[in-house]
Amino acid sequence: MAKKYTLKKFNETGLIETKVDETRFSIDYRNILNSSQFEAVSAVKGNYLLIAGAGTGKTRTLVYRVARLIELGYPPESILLLTFTRKASKEMLNRAAMLLDSRCTKINGGTFHSFANLTLRKYGKLAGIDPSFTILDQSDSEDAINLIRGQINIDAIKKRFPKKSTIFKIISLSKNTDTRIEDIVEVSFPHFLEFADKIVDIAKVYEAYKRKNSMLDYDDLLIYLLRFLQNENQGAKALLSKIRFVMVDEYQDTNYLQAEIVKSLTKYNANCMVVGDDSQSIYSFRGANFKNIIEFPNYFPNTTIIKLEENYRSTQTILDMANFIINSAVEKYPKNLFTRKTSDNLPAIISATNENMQSRFVVNRILELREEGVKLEDIAVLFRSSFHSFDLEIELNKANIPYIKVGGMKFMESAHVKDLLAFMRVTANPRDLISWYRILMLHEGIGPKKAQAILGYIESNAFSFDKHTELPVPAKMYDKIINLFEIIKTAKNKSKSPAEKAEYLYNYYDPLFKSAYDDFNKRKKDIETFINISQNYKSIDSFLADMALEPPQDSVSDLEPGNNEDEFLTLTTIHSAKGLEWHTVFLIHAMEGFFPSSQASESTEALEEERRLMYVTVTRAEEHLYVCYPMHIFDRYSGFTIAKPSRFIQGIGEDIAEEWLLDEE
DNA sequence: TCGAGGGTTTTTTTT
DNA sequence: AAACCCTCGA
Numbered sequence: 001m002a003k004k005y006t007l008k009k010f011n012e013t014g015l016i017e018t019k020v021d022e023t024r025f026s027i028d029y030r031n032i033l034n035s036s037q038f039e040a041v042s043a044v045k046g047n048y049l050l051i052a053g054a055g056t057g058k059t060r061t062l063v064y065r066v067a068r069l070i071e072l073g074y075p076p077e078s079i080l081l082l083t084f085t086r087k088a089s090k091e092m093l094n095r096a097a098m099l100l101d102s103r104c105t106k107i108n109g110g111t112f113h114s115f116a117n118l119t120l121r122k123y124g125k126l127a128g129i130d131p132s133f134t135i136l137d138q139s140d141s142e143d144a145i146n147l148i149r150g151q152i153n154i155d156a157i158k159k160r161f162p163k164k165s166t167i168f169k170i171i172s173l174s175k176n177t178d179t180r181i182e183d184i185v186e187v188s189f190p191h192f193l194e195f196a197d198k199i200v201d202i203a204k205v206y207e208a209y210k211r212k213n214s215m216l217d218y219d220d221l222l223i224y225l226l227r228f229l230q231n232e233n234q235g236a237k238a239l240l241s242k243i244r245f246v247m248v249d250e251y252q253d254t255n256y257l258q259a260e261i262v263k264s265l266t267k268y269n270a271n272c273m274v275v276g277d278d279s280q281s282i283y284s285f286r287g288a289n290f291k292n293i294i295e296f297p298n299y300f301p302n303t304t305i306i307k308l309e310e311n312y313r314s315t316q317t318i319l320d321m322a323n324f325i326i327n328s329a330v331e332k333y334p335k336n337l338f339t340r341k342t343s344d345n346l347p348a349i350i351s352a353t354n355e356n357m358q359s360r361f362v363v364n365r366i367l368e369l370r371e372e373g374v375k376l377e378d379i380a381v382l383f384r385s386s387f388h389s390f391d392l393e394i395e396l397n398k399a400n401i402p403y404i405k406v407g408g409m410k411f412m413e414s415a416h417v418k419d420l421l422a423f424m425r426v427t428a429n430p431r432d433l434i435s436w437y438r439i440l441m442l443h444e445g446i447g448p449k450k451a452q453a454i455l456g457y458i459e460s461n462a463f464s465f466d467k468h469t470e471l472p473v474p475a476k477m478y479d480k481i482i483n484l485f486e487i488i489k490t491a492k493n494k495s496k497s498p499a500e501k502a503e504y505l506y507n508y509y510d511p512l513f514k515s516a517y518d519d520f521n522k523r524k525k526d527i528e529t530f531i532n533i534s535q536n537y538k539s540i541d542s543f544l545a546d547m548a549l550e551p552p553q554d555s556v557s558d559l560e561p562g563n564n565e566d567e568f569l570t571l572t573t574i575h576s577a578k579g580l581e582w583h584t585v586f587l588i589h590a591m592e593g594f595f596p597s598s599q600a601s602e603s604t605e606a607l608e609e610e611r612r613l614m615y616v617t618v619t620r621a622e623e624h625l626y627v628c629y630p631m632h633i634f635d636r637y638s639g640f641t642i643a644k645p646s647r648f649i650q651g652i653g654e655d656i657a658e659e660w661l662l663d664e665e
Numbered sequence: 666t667c668g669a670g671g672g673t674t675t676t677t678t679t680t
Numbered sequence: 681a682a683a684c685c686c687t688c689g690a
Binding site: 084085086111112113114137138218219221222282283285286384385386387407410444445446447448449450548549550573574575576595597598599600609613 | 667679
């Protein structure tokens with residue numbers, strides 16, 4: 001039966017008037033919020049740029065605005081709240097629901113990518129893509145590129161060709177900053193300039209491969225969404241007419257594509273509020289451009305700029321340190337953070353003799369704080385790169401302090417989980433060559449060349465699961481491969497749930513798994529978790545989409561079940577700490593080469609981003625801040641060398657931070 | 666010619 | 681821990 005479309009009028013009148021009687025609300029907005037917050041919260045129509053410094057109640061403001069719009073009678077579905085991370089979106093919806101009622105959870109909310117996913121699944125046909133598309137996460141994309149690289153470079157290139165991750169980065173940056181690959185290479189990877197043509201070729205094959213197999217990588221999700229919105233077809237109009245309010249959190253970390261999406265989303269309704277802080281822009285490696293926030297008023301007519309400057313999170317002494325760090329920034333936009341929270345505690349800068357002493361200091365201090373009544377969940381240890389916490393993790397285990405690690409090696413990225421996932425994927429899409437490749441390589445006797453040959457066979461039109469006439473493998477491997485095909489064919493059976501499929505495939509994978517990994521016992525837990533997670537899904541497609549878009553964060557092995565306290569210390573990369581706050585914050589490895597990272601030292605821009613990262617770190621703390629660094633560090637080349645404290649804390653006055661010297665008892 | 670196996674290097678940050 | 685590089689054996 002034909003589907004019925006009702007086109008609604010745009011710019012419809014009959015919106016509720018903005019003059020409102022405050023007593024009609026169940027929430028006392030005017031008194032709960034400060035005047036800037038109230039201005040933002042009570043805004044209904046028009047475009048707004050909210051410049052919100054760290055800890056100024058940005059989330060709170062958005063949450064209250066959602067509640068208020070709903071109280072004003074706007075349907076929840078007319079509100080679109082785009083956030084940067086999954087976590088942030090969940091938190092906001094929950095807070096709004098607590099504030100008002102469950103209507104708030106019905107608003108459209110999520111990350112740009114999850115919104116793109118939902119939209120494209122719904123309107124895929126109109127967007128020119130099969131709605132049952134597969135999503136490639138970064139490692140999938142890299143694997144695809146690796147495969148293509150292998151095909152293209154048959155003529156042996158003598159020199160070092162860029163790694164798959166580098167090629168991926170270049171292609172991705174090119175897409176999400178709308179820049180030619182050649183230009184990206186020239187500016188950011190000049191040492192690979194001679195390979196620019198080859199990279200362009202690889203990109204073309206990569207795009208064609210995805211196109212052919214209905215696969216979208218993270219950038220494609222945004223690209224297709226944008227195209228769909230810009231193409232004014234019925235679906236786009238239907239969607240756009242429904243959305244009357246667009247709110248975007250962390251706008252300083254949007255890239256070109258995301259900014260364009262916001263522009264398209266608001267084309268008819270012109271009610272857009274973006275929130276951000278240019279001093280907290282820390283995602284330029286992903287194409288984020290903090291100029292988006294600066295240029296917002298140029299693209300959105302009659303933008304009202306509201307600044308939130310009162311900080312409710314940190315003490316003045318912590319803010320002083322934050323200001324010290326950001327004041328030396330080359331480029332910044334004037335902001336004047338202040339607070340009424342005073343404190344006698346100065347942030348501390350701790351120099352330890354070596355890394356282990358740093359770890360023991362953190363552990364010691366945490367134990368003391370716990371004695372003083374600070375809960376573990378109110379404490380966090382932050383670091384620049386995820387491997388910086390290895391030594392500390394050992395000490396924490398010794399001291400029996402339970403912790404959760406955020407960022408870094410993730411569950412879904414571990415090789416064994418990816419293996420099993422590859423099996424699942426092939427059942428969902430038998431043309432998924434990347435997954436086939438991964439599966440084939442697990443088998444003894446099959447390396448890159450044979451795997452490629454079999455891929456060619458699978459890709460050919462003659463391929464079916466039943467007839468095998470020209471399978472290009474030696475006779476002794478023939479049965480093995482046929483058996484594999486049989487297994488996949490059986491698993492494909494539609495009546496099997498994702499969990500049943502996973503179980504069935506794991507049976508086959510088990511011997512391969514055990515021979516591939518010596519430490520299979522440790523890894524086994526992850527497999528079990530994977531199967532458990534799959535039990536929550538009815539369809540394999542939604543299972544696979546979720547695994548790519550919102551993968552479960554932690555490997556279970558991090559969560560020791562032996563501890564019955566459900567209180568955990570948080571270990572996190574600074575990037576993952578974004579938007580969060582703790583009573584006490586430790587920063588470890590605040591030293592040159594680690595933070596700023598040695599890769600950043602070549603460009604001023606990168607160093608400036610590291611500085612903002614330090615600013616983000618400091619502003620996570622409410623009461624206590626400990627910045628630690630070891631004085632001696634093991635260096636691969638020169639053994640133990642003297643470490644230099646991070647440039648961002650050098651020259652800091654005694655009025656801002658106090659120095660601690662550690663002494664062994 | 667291909668694949669296995671061992672040794673070496675190299676780690677940013679995430680949707 | 682995983683990617684990369686090299687060598688050796690079939």
